Amino acid sequence: xxxxxSLKLIDGKATAARVLAEVREQVQTLRQGGVQPGLAVVLVGxxxxxxxYVRNKVLRAExxxxxxxxxxxPADTTQAQLLTLIDRLNRDSEVNGILxxxxxxxxxxxxxxxxxxxxxKDVDGFHSENVGGLAQGRDVLTPCTPSGCMxxxxxxxxxxxxxxxxxxxxxxxxxxxxxxxxxxxxxxxxMVHSQxxxxxxxxxxxxxxxxxxGKPKLIGAEWLKPGAVVIDVGxxxxxxxxxxxxxxxxxxxxxxxxxxxxxxxxxxVGPMTIAYLLKNTLLAxxxxxxxxxxxxxxxxxxx
Ligand code: NDP
Numbered sequence: 001x002x003x004x005x006s007l008k009l010i011d012g013k014a015t016a017a018r019v020l021a022e023v024r025e026q027v028q029t030l031r032q033g034g035v036q037p038g039l040a041v042v043l044v045g046x047x048x049x050x051x052x053y054v055r056n057k058v059l060r061a062e063x064x065x066x067x068x069x070x071x072x073x074p075a076d077t078t079q080a081q082l083l084t085l086i087d088r089l090n091r092d093s094e095v096n097g098i099l100x101x102x103x104x105x106x107x108x109x110x111x112x113x114x115x116x117x118x119x120x121k122d123v124d125g126f127h128s129e130n131v132g133g134l135a136q137g138r139d140v141l142t143p144c145t146p147s148g149c150m151x152x153x154x155x156x157x158x159x160x161x162x163x164x165x166x167x168x169x170x171x172x173x174x175x176x177x178x179x180x181x182x183x184x185x186x187x188x189x190x191m192v193h194s195q196x197x198x199x200x201x202x203x204x205x206x207x208x209x210x211x212x213x214g215k216p217k218l219i220g221a222e223w224l225k226p227g228a229v230v231i232d233v234g235x236x237x238x239x240x241x242x243x244x245x246x247x248x249x250x251x252x253x254x255x256x257x258x259x260x261x262x263x264x265x266x267x268x269v270g271p272m273t274i275a276y277l278l279k280n281t282l283l284a285x286x287x288x289x290x291x292x293x294x295x296x297x298x299x300x301x302x303x
């Protein structure tokens with residue numbers, strides 16, 4: 001039994017289920033109009049974790065009625081072969097989203113592959129045009145994990161305007177886009193990283209702390225202002241009491257008594273990532289339809 005008051009828990013599983021229900025409903029409407037959104041998922045090699053991620057993405061896509069097109073390629077696939085496939089998927093009108101599962105084998109230039117994906121089909125939001133568009137505050141495809149975090153924050157905090165958010169970690173996948181999205185939501189944003197000085201003091205100023213580091217229980221209670229809202233992106237496997245289990249970057253048990261709300265690990269941010277991949281697939285379709293018919297008004301909003 002959970003000894004902690006459940007009101008404080010930000011339930012990512014429940015929110016992800018709501019997002020998936022929204023997506024399913026939108027897909028149904030699209031299909032009634034004769035359009036079935038399609039998501040191409042490309043996996044190169046046999047990395048065990050990547051295989052699990054891809055299987056989950058494909059399953060969830062099918063559950064909401066999105067056609068999933070799986071491309072499993074051998075580990076020795078050349079860069080040229082991968083570029084040829086992406087070119088084909090870019091031109092395929094039945095493919096609205098393209099996801100290339102990372103990491104790619106060492107002999108393949110990841111940046112070059114991500115840049116080859118059409119920005120309008122870039123459901124991971126990693127193409128430079130989308131990264132730049134986010135920095136400029138334009139409506140573009142944005143990375144799934146930070147987009148999911150924004151939804152959790154909006155549900156937990158309501159109005160984000162004027163809140164001071166500290167983002168711990170500055171990766172291209174989580175930290176940087178998270179900071180950009182918070183800025184777009186009118187937060188005051190501080191980014192901290194491995195070279196920042198006095199991290200606990202910086203974090204203690206925050207109304208919102210987003211932890212995306214990859215260090216188990218790095219953030220203790222003394223890092224948090226009473227009443228802060230904490231989003232823990234970290235997923236770390238640790239051995240404890242002879243058992244292996246997942247923990248976040250925040251010391252959950254220590255933090256809980258003093259925060260206003262916090263995401264658990266697992267069951268917090270994790271489920272939101274796939275939900276936002278599928279939401280992004282619909283957004284991508286919408287952007288493609290807008291590009292084909294610029295006179296048409298957009299019908300989906302990013303987060
Ligand atoms: P990266 O390793 O790419 O980035 C980690 C960041 O943390 C870097 O910016 C690094 O700083 C910073 N950092 C490292 N050590 C410290 C420290 N002691 N103090 C402050 N900052 C530090 O990781 P990702 O962003 O890809 O992922 C972060 C975590 O989130 C991981 O646990 C990952 O598994 C998880 N994750 C979860 C997802 C989900 O769906 N829930 C999706 C993606 C990631 P510097 O730049 O200076 O090196």
